[in-house]
Every structure is written in C-alpha cells, then in structure tokens.
Amino acid sequence: MARAATTADAFNAVAEPRRRQLLDALAGGERPVNDLVRAVGLAQPQVSKHLRVLREVGAVTVRGRGRQRLYRLNGAALKPIHDWVQAYERTWSERFDELDVVLEDLKREEEGHADDE
Amino acid sequence: MPMTSSRTAKLTLPTDEQILITREFDAPKHLVYKAMTTPELVRRWWHAKRGEVTVVEIDLRVGGKWRYVMVADNGMEVGFHGEYREIVPDERLVTSETYEGLPEGVSEEQGTTINTATFAEEEGRTTLSLLIQAPSKEARDAIIASGMEDGLQDALDLLEELAVSLG
Numbered sequence: 001m002a003r004a005a006t007t008a009d010a011f012n013a014v015a016e017p018r019r020r021q022l023l024d025a026l027a028g029g030e031r032p033v034n035d036l037v038r039a040v041g042l043a044q045p046q047v048s049k050h051l052r053v054l055r056e057v058g059a060v061t062v063r064g065r066g067r068q069r070l071y072r073l074n075g076a077a078l079k080p081i082h083d084w085v086q087a088y089e090r091t092w093s094e095r096f097d098e099l100d101v102v103l104e105d106l107k108r109e110e111e112g113h114a115d116d117e
Numbered sequence: 118m119p120m121t122s123s124r125t126a127k128l129t130l131p132t133d134e135q136i137l138i139t140r141e142f143d144a145p146k147h148l149v150y151k152a153m154t155t156p157e158l159v160r161r162w163w164h165a166k167r168g169e170v171t172v173v174e175i176d177l178r179v180g181g182k183w184r185y186v187m188v189a190d191n192g193m194e195v196g197f198h199g200e201y202r203e204i205v206p207d208e209r210l211v212t213s214e215t216y217e218g219l220p221e222g223v224s225e226e227q228g229t230t231i232n233t234a235t236f237a238e239e240e241g242r243t244t245l246s247l248l249i250q251a252p253s254k255e256a257r258d259a260i261i262a263s264g265m266e267d268g269l270q271d272a273l274d275l276l277e278e279l280a281v282s283l284g
Contacts, residue, residue: 088128088136088260088261089125089126089127089128089138091165091167092126092128092138092140092165092247093125093126093140094165094166094167095162095163095164095165096126096140096142096162096245098161098162098163098164098165098166099142099149099152099153099162100142100143101161101162102152102158102161102162103142103143103144103148103149103152104144106144106148106151106152106158107144107148110148
C-alpha cells in the first residue's frame with residue numbers, strides 16, 4: 001500500500017514524544033490547555049505549538065468554552081497508523097496465500113495415492 | 118481497503134508482549150503441518166512473494182535447529198534461525214526464532230521470540246494459530262514495525278491507548 005502524503009503527516013505528528021504524551025493525556029477525555037501544560041511539563045507556547053501540529057493532521061479537535069480552549073482526541077485520524085500494523089499482518093497473509101497453493105498440491109497428491117490403492 | 122482473499126490472516130495483540138496470527142486453511146491439519154515442516158515445501162510459500170527463499174534448514178527434533186534465509190526483490194537478505202522446543206506432530210510446534218539482522222546493541226535475547234503454532238482441524242479445514250511471544254513490549258513492537266520506516270515504530274506505542282477510539 002502506498003503511503004499517501006496526508007497520512008505521512010499523521011505519522012510525523014505522533015512520532016514526536018511530546019506530542020505522544022499529549023495524546024496520551026487526551027486519551028482519558030477532553031481537557032483544557034492548562035491541564036495539558038501541567039501533564040507534559042512544558043511551557044504553554046510549546047504545548048500550543050504541539051497541539052497545533054496535532055490539530056493540523058486532525059489528531060485532536062478543539063472547541064471554546066467560555067475563555068477555555070478544550071482539546072479532544074480524534075482517534076479516526078490516527079487510523080492510518082493502525083493500518084500500518086496491518087503491514088506485518090499482510091506479510092503473513094501473503095505467505096499463507098502461497099501456502100494455500102502448496103496445500104492444494106498436497107491434497108491432489110494424496111488423492112492420487114488413494115486412487116492407486 | 119480491498120480484500121484479495123476471503124481467507125485473510127487475522128492479527129491480534131493478546132498481551133503487550135504477544136502477537137497472535139490466525140488463519141484457516143482448506144486442508145486437513147497433517148498437510149498444513151507437513152507444509153510447515155518440509156524444507157522444499159517451506160521454500161515455496163515462506164517468501165510471501167517478496168523474494169526468493171535461498172536457505173531452508175529444518176532439523177525436526179526437540180533441540181534441533183532451523184534456519185530460513187530469503188533474498189528480497191530489493192536485494193536485501195533476511196535470515197531467521199532458531200530451535201525446535203516442542204514437537205507434537207500435526208498438533209503443536211514450539212520454536213524459538215531469532216532475526217539475524219538485529220541492530221547494534223540489541224541483545225540476542227531481545228531479538229528472540231518463542232513461537233507456538235497450533236493446528237486445529239474441523240471438517241477437513243484447519244485453523245492455524247501462531248502465537249509469537251516476544252521478550253518485551255519494545256521487542257514486540259519492533260517486530261510489528263519491521264518493514265516500516267524509521268521513527269514510525271514509536272507511534273505504535275500509542276496504538277493500545279487509542280484502540281478504543283479508533284472507528
């Protein structure tokens with residue numbers, strides 16, 4: 001499967017340890033920026049910068065509530081990464097597809113022998 | 118995503134250190150077992166259409182060694198070797214497996230998995246379960262990430278936390 005440019009962005013977004021920390025912090029539910037600043041131990045401008053990257057790839061969404069900005073995890077945007085786990089699964093799928101061919105031959109061989117008897 | 122075959126291998130992650138692959142075959146279990154333990158047969162399917170299998174050594178007895186080498190279409194050579202730990206013909210096969218291209222600094226122990234294949238037959242069809250037990254979550258994730266681009270495997274750590282929110 002070719003990797004589309006848009007999904008590459010999602011990979012880059014989550015490859016950064018601080019951004020992964022932010023996503024972890026959001027896994028428990030929607031949180032305001034202040035909470036996230038405390039959770040990752042970075043200054044607010046840096047946290048905001050990371051959140052912007054995550055927002056750009058759709059990994060998080062944001063809404064305003066009064067003066068607060070609330071961030072929420074959007075798992076669907078990270079599905080491309082999930083799909084990558086399936087690359088390993090595909091190797092085995094393809095092996096087993098080849099194994100099917102071998103098994104058909106073995107079955108025919110056995111049937112052939114049975115006819116001989 | 119288009120499915121090429123109705124008989125796809127299913128991959129799950131039962132624990133942090135495990136990978137479980139299951140697949141059903143339209144053949145009795147003694148044939149599946151035979152195809153997985155006979156060198157000239159392994160040579161025909163292990164390549165996964167990614168290259169050519171150049172070495173298949175199988176010494177099928179407890180304590181016996183095995184080794185598979187493949188030259189991929191891109192010229193890269195990948196080798197695996199291990200030992201037979203438990204052999205119940207047509208039923209169960211336990212092997213160790215070590216990847217021969219471990220990066221610098223990764224110990225042999227960290228690069229070795231224990232693989233348990235079980236063969237269950239029902240009405241002439243066989244379900245093969247292949248349980249891969251890695252020494253650590255890091256090692257397990259590295260196996261899954263094999264073939265992925267550098268840096269991406271970090272992202273895998275997230276998967277479990279995110280599984281719940283994935284559509």
